[in-house]
Amino acid sequence: MLFRRKKKEIQAEKKDLPDGLWLKCKNCGEILYKTQLEKNLWVCPKCGYHMRITSRDYMSILLDDGKFEEEIAPGLRSGDPLEFPNYKEKLETYRKKTGLDDAALAGVGYLDGKKIVLFLTDFNFMGGSMGSAVGEKFYRAAQKAIELRVPLVALTASGGGARMHEGIISLMQMVKTSLACAELDEARIPYINVLTDPTMAGVMASFASLGDVIIAEPGALLGFTGPRVIKQTIGEELPPGFQRSEFLLEHGMVDGVVHRKELKATLSKILDVLRVPENGEG
Amino acid sequence: MRFLDFERPIYEIEKKIEELKKLTREHPEFAEEIKTLEEQSNRIKVRIYSQLTEWQKVQLARHPDRPHAVDFINGMIDDFVELHGDRHYGDDPAIVGGIGKLEGLRLVVIGQEKGRSTNEKIRRNFGMPHPEGYRKARRLMELAEKFSLPVFTIVDTPGAYPGVGAEERGQSMAIAENLKVMLQLKTPLLTLIIGEGGSGGALGIAVADRVLAMQYSIYSVISPEGCASIIWRDGKLAPKAAEALRLTPEHLQRLGIVDEIIEEPLGGAHRDPETAIKSAKERVLYHLKELVVKDPEEVLRERRERYRRIGYIEEVALSS
Ligand SMILES: [Zn+2]
Numbered sequence: 001m002l003f004r005r006k007k008k009e010i011q012a013e014k015k016d017l018p019d020g021l022w023l024k025c026k027n028c029g030e031i032l033y034k035t036q037l038e039k040n041l042w043v044c045p046k047c048g049y050h051m052r053i054t055s056r057d058y059m060s061i062l063l064d065d066g067k068f069e070e071e072i073a074p075g076l077r078s079g080d081p082l083e084f085p086n087y088k089e090k091l092e093t094y095r096k097k098t099g100l101d102d103a104a105l106a107g108v109g110y111l112d113g114k115k116i117v118l119f120l121t122d123f124n125f126m127g128g129s130m131g132s133a134v135g136e137k138f139y140r141a142a143q144k145a146i147e148l149r150v151p152l153v154a155l156t157a158s159g160g161g162a163r164m165h166e167g168i169i170s171l172m173q174m175v176k177t178s179l180a181c182a183e184l185d186e187a188r189i190p191y192i193n194v195l196t197d198p199t200m201a202g203v204m205a206s207f208a209s210l211g212d213v214i215i216a217e218p219g220a221l222l223g224f225t226g227p228r229v230i231k232q233t234i235g236e237e238l239p240p241g242f243q244r245s246e247f248l249l250e251h252g253m254v255d256g257v258v259h260r261k262e263l264k265a266t267l268s269k270i271l272d273v274l275r276v277p278e279n280g281e282g
Numbered sequence: 283m284r285f286l287d288f289e290r291p292i293y294e295i296e297k298k299i300e301e302l303k304k305l306t307r308e309h310p311e312f313a314e315e316i317k318t319l320e321e322q323s324n325r326i327k328v329r330i331y332s333q334l335t336e337w338q339k340v341q342l343a344r345h346p347d348r349p350h351a352v353d354f355i356n357g358m359i360d361d362f363v364e365l366h367g368d369r370h371y372g373d374d375p376a377i378v379g380g381i382g383k384l385e386g387l388r389l390v391v392i393g394q395e396k397g398r399s400t401n402e403k404i405r406r407n408f409g410m411p412h413p414e415g416y417r418k419a420r421r422l423m424e425l426a427e428k429f430s431l432p433v434f435t436i437v438d439t440p441g442a443y444p445g446v447g448a449e450e451r452g453q454s455m456a457i458a459e460n461l462k463v464m465l466q467l468k469t470p471l472l473t474l475i476i477g478e479g480g481s482g483g484a485l486g487i488a489v490a491d492r493v494l495a496m497q498y499s500i501y502s503v504i505s506p507e508g509c510a511s512i513i514w515r516d517g518k519l520a521p522k523a524a525e526a527l528r529l530t531p532e533h534l535q536r537l538g539i540v541d542e543i544i545e546e547p548l549g550g551a552h553r554d555p556e557t558a559i560k561s562a563k564e565r566v567l568y569h570l571k572e573l574v575v576k577d578p579e580e581v582l583r584e585r586r587e588r589y590r591r592i593g594y595i596e597e598v599a600l601s602s
Contacts, residue, residue, distance in 0.1 A: 182462050251450050
């Protein structure tokens with residue numbers, strides 16, 4: 001159900017260099033200057049390893065001016081339906097740590113001059129897991145896209161899948177977000193998924209798999225069950241590259257694997273062709 | 283009969299009753315003692331089953347002798363014709379599907395089957411479906427819509443199968459597509475949770491107009507063991523996770539996920555499967571009869587509204 005990575009491992013990627021001028025690529029070991037990396041959108045210039053970045057980083061990469069024209073449902077937070085041990089405290093901690101209300105951001109903005117709704121999940125907030133707030137925000141983002149008749153782009157970084165602290169209520173967000181996808185479909189609103197490292201479980205098995213076009217960043221871990229659990233279950237080593245973007249491409253599950261530097265241009269080309277049909281057209 | 287630790291006193295007294303019953307032909311005087319023992323057995327059952335912990339309920343939901351999907355189908359459905367295969371890759375024995383009649387009401391049935399004997403369990407993959415299982419389910423749902431038949435799904439799975447082939451063939455995609463299809467299907471859907479409702483693997487056939495749950499079933503986003511090992515780094519804390527996850531029918535009903543709880547015979551469905559299945563049949567029929575006379579568009583609208591509403595959110599004034 002859930003994908004877990006050791007905390008230290010996650011933070012080693014970007015957060016551990018508050019004052020440092022350089023860091024080591026986790027994949028190839030190359031020593032890289034922070035300024036050089038930033039210019040390269042946090043992709044290792046030597047080996048092409050895509051480091052994890054925040055939802056705000058993606059926002060600045062994808063949107064003209066780097067920000068929303070209008071944020072959708074700011075201040076939307078999950079409650080604590082089960083009164084799950086320490087959940088409220090945990091939410092508070094992550095809110096302080098990330099400056100986010102919950103694991104998703106959404107807003108209206110422009111991509112290469114094209115008006116879109118952009119929805120993003122953030123791995124730094126409880127692994128980007130989906131509880132009530134993420135589900136509701138996605139639903140409202142989809143509604144906004146339908147109302148404005150503009151495309152929806154959903155970029156996910158959700159290793160946690162459905163957030164277990166909200167139990168069955170989180171599971172039902174899979175249904176709520178799939179409902180939003182059905183409504184987008186019926187309204188003929190283009191819906192594009194961008195899958196980034198990692199997108200797993202309840203998120204992958206709902207709205208992140210229902211786009212008209214699904215593209216993935218290179219090397220992202222994408223799947224239903226986390227590799228650790230699969231390995232435990234079958235008691236065998238997993239094939240090389242298992243559940244990575246390229247593996248999904250090979251098995252026909254995604255439309256393309258796109259380098260972070262090409263992401264905006266690729267989305268722009270797709271949105272240029274897949275336009276919202278004019279009223280009465282078709 | 284297999285029994286759980288906390289069932290031992292019941293098991294022991296029932297064994298004694300059985301032995302005495304064998305002797306009553308020659309020793310009619312035992313009849314009195316049997317009666318006393320039976321009363322005692324009932325009292326013990328009432329005591330044990332009124333004090334079950336959440337973790338004991340989880341164990342009951344997984345009890346190896348609980349009636350399975352196939353038993354419910356056999357006990358409820360007349361003229362059942364099983365339909366196999368997803369028309370893309372294969373047939374998944376973890377999901378049984380077909381058409382038949384429930385007291386004359388024509389319907390499509392889809393159920394997750396764990397298997398009982400060792401061979402059956404292996405063949406059925408312990409009730410853990412592959413993508414082809416979900417795609418078979420989807421095909422049958424679309425068949426139901428085409429012929430205006432209601433869909434009756436039976437949930438009993440530890441979860442969707444965590445394996446290499448399942449990932450290669452798009453486990454996530456198969457489940458996601460089913461969720462969407464169930465939210466667009468213009469025919470009634472009813473789900474009965476009979477044992478384990480294991481996360482997305484259960485949900486893949488469980489978006490419905492009515493969700494009924496057997497008294498000792500569970501439905502959860504993650505297994506208590508998995509939850510405990512992630513949150514507290516210790517799988518042995520599963521009993522604590524079972525409490526925290528609110529995965530039993532009473533909680534699920536309070537949370538608006540389950541509409542009705544079907545009471546099981548004293549001591550659980552495995553002690554008297556026939557009665558348990560009969561109770562389920564009555565309630566399933568009752569709800570389906572209510573649904574089939576409604577306008578299918580209206581049924582769909584209400585189903586969507588139901589799932590649209592689920593969630594516990596707070597909206598704070600602009601915090602950023
Ligand atoms: Zn590198």
